[in-house]
Amino acid sequence: MIAASGGAEVAGHHGELVQGIFEDDDAQLRRALVSLPCRHLKSKASFTKNDTGTVSVTPSFSEKARRAAELTLDAFARSGTGGKLVIDSNIPVGRGMGSSTADVLASILAVLDCLGIETSSDEIMQIAVRAETACDSTLFRQQAVLFAQRDGIVIESFLRPLPWIDLISIDTAPDATVDTLEFEPARYDWAEIETFRPLRGLLRLAIRKADLRLLGRVATASARINERFLPKPRLNNIETIAARFDAIGLQVAHSGTVVGLMFDPRDEKTPENIDRAVSELGLLDFQPTIFCH
Incomplete structure (x- = not known):
């Protein structure tokens, strides 16, 4: 019926x-x-x-x-x-x-x-x-x-789901909005297009092996490439905090304003690292949100 x-x-x-x-x-x-x-x-x-x-x-x-x-x-x-x-x-x-x-x-x-x-x-x-x-x-x-x-x-x-990731979400431009359809698609040069080839292979491997460190490196590389087209305010500062507190990488909304610091939920030090990273981000006047599984 x-x-x-x-x-x-x-x-x-x-x-x-x-x-x-x-x-x-x-x-x-x-x-x-x-x-x-x-x-x-x-x-x-x-x-x-x-x-x-x-x-x-x-x-x-x-x-x-x-x-x-x-x-x-x-x-x-x-x-x-x-x-x-x-x-x-x-x-x-x-x-x-x-x-x-x-x-x-x-x-x-x-x-x-x-x-x-x-x-x-x-x-x-x-x-x-x-x-x-x-x-x-x-x-x-x-x-x-x-x-x-x-x-x-x-x-x-890729035949398997993405592995679980803990995330600190940072809105780098809370007073701005991005209309995805109005945003002009990135004009990648040939060097960038060629870079996506090995990144695809590494992504495939990371998903197959549930290798979060490798997955984080792939995401970070993509974020850096796309920074040329939609820069995220103070991304370098955010990346420094990510390295200081053992994030596995960072990822971005490629046509948006958010940046995510990625952490391994299997690591017993992750809750402490997330708390410390959130405190550091607060000193930069960000208001991060934690998404944990």
């Missing part, structure tokens, strides 16, 4: 571990990324269908989510089906933490739940890209993927 309403929940992320240009199976260069999921950040969507032929959304500014619901109905429902969409999210907007993608994906899944329809992740991501032009890889919770965010396709599946 088709339900009168449906719901879904999608996690946000804390920027990316890697973002750059990579080859697909046909040797075509594509922009792609690996998101760093953050289970503490969530978007919840509920959808109640009706026969109005239109979709209303609360809050009213969630236009991309509304568009995603409309596209899903166009693809899977009978003509004239509309509904009421409600979004409840704790993901900060304009920080590069996947707020719009989480809203969009939750909306698509809520409509599908309402309609009693199951479809492939590929089809879901294609709808998401149509709704917001670019999206991240947070739909793929069971395994890490290298995802072409503007094409809606998986370039490579």
Whole structure:
């Protein structure tokens, strides 16, 4: 039986571990990324269908989510089906933490739940890209993927999930916001594109072996490359603190304002190192948030 309403929940992320240009199976260069999921950040969507032929959304500014619901109905429902969409999210907007993608994906899944329809992740991501032009890889919770965010396709599946990471989140520009779609995509030079080749291999190895130190080095390298396109205020100071308190690396929102100091949750010294790093960051007038598993 088709339900009168449906719901879904999608996690946000804390920027990316890697973002750059990579080859697909046909040797075509594509922009792609690996998101760093953050289970503490969530978007919840509920959808109640009706026969109005239109979709209303609360809050009213969630236009991309509304568009995603409309596209899903166009693809899977009978003509004239509309509904009421409600979004409840704790993901900060304009920080590069996947707020719009989480809203969009939750909306698509809520409509599908309402309609009693199951479809492939590929089809879901294609709808998401149509709704917001670019999206991240947070739909793929069971395994890490290298995802072409503007094409809606998986370039490579790493077959395993990312290992658990403890994180200090720092908003380096709390008074600024970044519109991902208005932000001009990075224009990497050939040296940078060539650098992404070995980083991809190292990332694959780090995920396969759950090697957090290697994963941190890959993320740090990607952050440094992309610093040329969207500089993070006082990133050098943050990196110094990371080294002082044995962070495994740092990662950034490549089209946002947040920086994450990454720590190994298996290390018994991590809680103390996080506390000391937070104190040092406070002396720089940052207001860090701790995300631990």
